[in-house]
Amino acid sequence: MKRKVDWRYLLVDIVFVCVRFLELAEILDKIESTTKRLEMVDLISSLLKRAEDDIRETVFLLQGKVAPDYEGIELGIAEKIAIRALASLSGLKEATIETELVKKGDLGKIGEELLRNKKQSSLLSEELTVKKVYGSLLKISKLSGGGSQTRKLQILLDLLQNAEPVEVRYLIRIVTGKMRIGVADMTIVDSIAVAFGTKEKSDMVEGAYNIMPNLPELAYRAMSGGIDSLTSLKVTAGIPIRSMLAERLPSLSDILEKMDGRFAIEYKYDGLRTQVHKIGNKVELFSRRLENITSQFPDIVEEIGKSVKAQNAILDGEAVPFNLDTNEMLPFQEISRRRGRKYDLKETIEKIPVVLFLFDAMMINGTNLMDVPYAQRRLKLTNTIEESQNIKIAKSRVVSDVESAERFFNEALEAGCEGIMAKSIEDKSIYKPGAREFLWIKYKREYQLEMEDTVDLVVVGAFGGQGKRSGGYGALLMAVYSREEDKFRTVCKLGSGFSDEQLDNLPRMLKPYSLKSRDHRVESTIDADFWFTPSLVLEVKGAEITLSPTHTCCRDIVKKGAGLAIRFPRFTGKWRTDKKADEATNEQEIIEMYHSQRKKVLADNA
DNA sequence: GATGTCTGCCCC
DNA sequence: ATTCTGC
DNA sequence: GCAGAATGGGCAGACATC
Numbered sequence: 001m002k003r004k005v006d007w008r009y010l011l012v013d014i015v016f017v018c019v020r021f022l023e024l025a026e027i028l029d030k031i032e033s034t035t036k037r038l039e040m041v042d043l044i045s046s047l048l049k050r051a052e053d054d055i056r057e058t059v060f061l062l063q064g065k066v067a068p069d070y071e072g073i074e075l076g077i078a079e080k081i082a083i084r085a086l087a088s089l090s091g092l093k094e095a096t097i098e099t100e101l102v103k104k105g106d107l108g109k110i111g112e113e114l115l116r117n118k119k120q121s122s123l124l125s126e127e128l129t130v131k132k133v134y135g136s137l138l139k140i141s142k143l144s145g146g147g148s149q150t151r152k153l154q155i156l157l158d159l160l161q162n163a164e165p166v167e168v169r170y171l172i173r174i175v176t177g178k179m180r181i182g183v184a185d186m187t188i189v190d191s192i193a194v195a196f197g198t199k200e201k202s203d204m205v206e207g208a209y210n211i212m213p214n215l216p217e218l219a220y221r222a223m224s225g226g227i228d229s230l231t232s233l234k235v236t237a238g239i240p241i242r243s244m245l246a247e248r249l250p251s252l253s254d255i256l257e258k259m260d261g262r263f264a265i266e267y268k269y270d271g272l273r274t275q276v277h278k279i280g281n282k283v284e285l286f287s288r289r290l291e292n293i294t295s296q297f298p299d300i301v302e303e304i305g306k307s308v309k310a311q312n313a314i315l316d317g318e319a320v321p322f323n324l325d326t327n328e329m330l331p332f333q334e335i336s337r338r339r340g341r342k343y344d345l346k347e348t349i350e351k352i353p354v355v356l357f358l359f360d361a362m363m364i365n366g367t368n369l370m371d372v373p374y375a376q377r378r379l380k381l382t383n384t385i386e387e388s389q390n391i392k393i394a395k396s397r398v399v400s401d402v403e404s405a406e407r408f409f410n411e412a413l414e415a416g417c418e419g420i421m422a423k424s425i426e427d428k429s430i431y432k433p434g435a436r437e438f439l440w441i442k443y444k445r446e447y448q449l450e451m452e453d454t455v456d457l458v459v460v461g462a463f464g465g466q467g468k469r470s471g472g473y474g475a476l477l478m479a480v481y482s483r484e485e486d487k488f489r490t491v492c493k494l495g496s497g498f499s500d501e502q503l504d505n506l507p508r509m510l511k512p513y514s515l516k517s518r519d520h521r522v523e524s525t526i527d528a529d530f531w532f533t534p535s536l537v538l539e540v541k542g543a544e545i546t547l548s549p550t551h552t553c554c555r556d557i558v559k560k561g562a563g564l565a566i567r568f569p570r571f572t573g574k575w576r577t578d579k580k581a582d583e584a585t586n587e588q589e590i591i592e593m594y595h596s597q598r599k600k601v602l603a604d605n606a
Numbered sequence: 607g608a609t610g611t612c613t614g615c616c617c618c
Numbered sequence: 619a620t621t622c623t624g625c
Numbered sequence: 626g627c628a629g630a631a632t633g634g635g636c637a638g639a640c641a642t643c
Binding site for chain 4 (some may be wrong): 037076144145146147148149150178180182183184185186187247332333336337338339340341342343434435436437438465466467468469474475492493494495496497498503542546547548549550551565566567568569570
């Protein structure tokens with residue numbers, strides 16, 4: 001647009017073309033206004049072609065972040081501080097803006113409107129550039145310690161004060177981590193291919209992205225070294241690979257059909273996905289989102305050193321909390337207590353031992369195995385690992401009929417697993433990051449349509465929706481009923497499983513029951529945006545019952561200070577209009593469901 | 607020092 | 619994690 | 626079928642506040 005091409009060639013060393021933030025914001029606005037991916041790719045690729053020196057910063061802001069995941073750099077500010085900033089910017093109270101957010105569901109647009117309605121007062125407005133915005137965000141990420149929140153707020157405010165309305169919209173969205181323009185990593189991958197090559201290069205760029213999950217860097221390299229320079233990237237121990245994920249199917253027979261009659265079947269352990277890198281004497285561990293989690297698992301690190309009979313390796317597995325005395329797997333909640341821990345690490349390691357179940361090998365001794373079929377990778381894995389108390393190989397076998405798959409599945413449940421993973425053993429069964437082509441398929445008991453897994457819960461409250469749920473409810477607050485005490489106690493919120501149409505109807509359906517404040521029979525530690533007389537009953541499906549620090553259902557009964565909650569709740573689509581509120585699932589039934597589950601929390605945690 | 611709130615492209 | 623939706 | 630964006634429970638850490 002306003003690039004001064006002639007200049008740049010003459011003064012290439014001293015003149016830097018810079019992308020104005022307004023230009024970026026206007027492109028983001030255009031992207032947001034379409035639902036067509038091809039149009040998005042067009043817009044982004046032409047932006048990338050113009051970005052020049054700013055390409056890395058541009059891509060970071062497009063993703064709404066300042067660093068790749070594995071670097072562990074975080075802003076440490078989000079919605080609440082954005083609300084404070086907007087309050088300060090407009091002179092309105094924070095509570096007023098919070099109310100607006102419940103109604104309108106988009107803090108970015110609220111900020112934009114505030115600025116549009118504001119009288120033009122500030123005259124000396126410094127034009128924002130992509131570099132300036134990126135630099136400020138990076139500064140925010142580096143602040144810590146007492147008073148840092150105030151200083152972060154100040155930097156954000158400084159940006160907002162120099163911003164045009166549309167810039168405010170995206171500044172707020174970047175900071176709150178909700179870009180909502182319909183663009184995520186795969187669209188950027190395509191855009192890089194189109195910008196510096198052709199659409200046909202998308203797969204190649206994706207391959208590069210898989211082993212260097214850093215899009216700004218890839219965009220920079222494609223721009224400066226040519227798109228084909230990306231092919232020279234190599235799988236390297238120490239640099240995390242994007243994780244391969246699984247699709248889902250509702251039955252084992254569907255899986256058998258999809259897999260053409262024969263597949264490998266593995267236990268699906270309920271723990272933390274863990275990518276292991278052995279680099280000579282050093283070991284690094286990464287989470288599914290490629291965060292470095294090495295320091296939380298010194299026990300695993302030590303054992304890997306002994307168990308992996310290779311100089312260098314990249315392996316995939318699941319770290320599971322384990323009771324070594326009884327040889328039983330513990331609930332997922334237990335390993336959560338080790339993730340991210342910095343303090344009392346020693347005690348926690350002793351209290352919550354972890355077993356790592358390995359199931360794949362992406363590199364061994366410098367040999368890239370990602371394009372090798374599953375069976376070969378698996379063989380390499382078993383040949384390289386010497387099992388120990390803490391390092392094991394995931395249980396697996398090959399099946400070709402539903403009956404033996406079913407037996408293996410039941411065996412997995414008996415062992416305390418969530419279900420099974422089905423893995424393709426065809427030639428095409430490479431290690432393909434992301435969840436595509438149904439090379440891996442997961443299957444859990446809860447996927448079956450069984451009454452046992454569902455409960456009938458009463459709507460007692462609701463929350464204002466955000467983004468595409470703006471203006472309506474985003475989720476409901478659900479409760480069980482206690483007949484003895486005539487109380488409704490919360491077990492979960494519910495925001496998944498609704499079609500757009502059902503969501504649209506909710507406010508109308510709940511209007512007759514609307515209250516100004518909480519019904520006196522409802523016990524909740526959660527403050528809903530809207531309250532109702534308990535009446536409407538919905539069927540809800542969940543994976544299991546967990547101990548809860550927040551929900552009031554069965555509080556203090558199973559464990560002092562804890563209630564019970566539903567893990568992975570979703571609406572089944574069934575309105576139980578045949579049931580009245582007092583016919584909803586009761587607390588006793590939830591307790592029975594909890595006790596009928598196999599796994600229990602360690603007694604000494606009480 | 608204890609408690610409460612917020613944040614995490616968190617984990618699931 | 620689950621689920622829905624536009625392409 | 627893919628890609629993206631809504632939404633869930635719950636954990637530890639960091640900071641603010643009492």
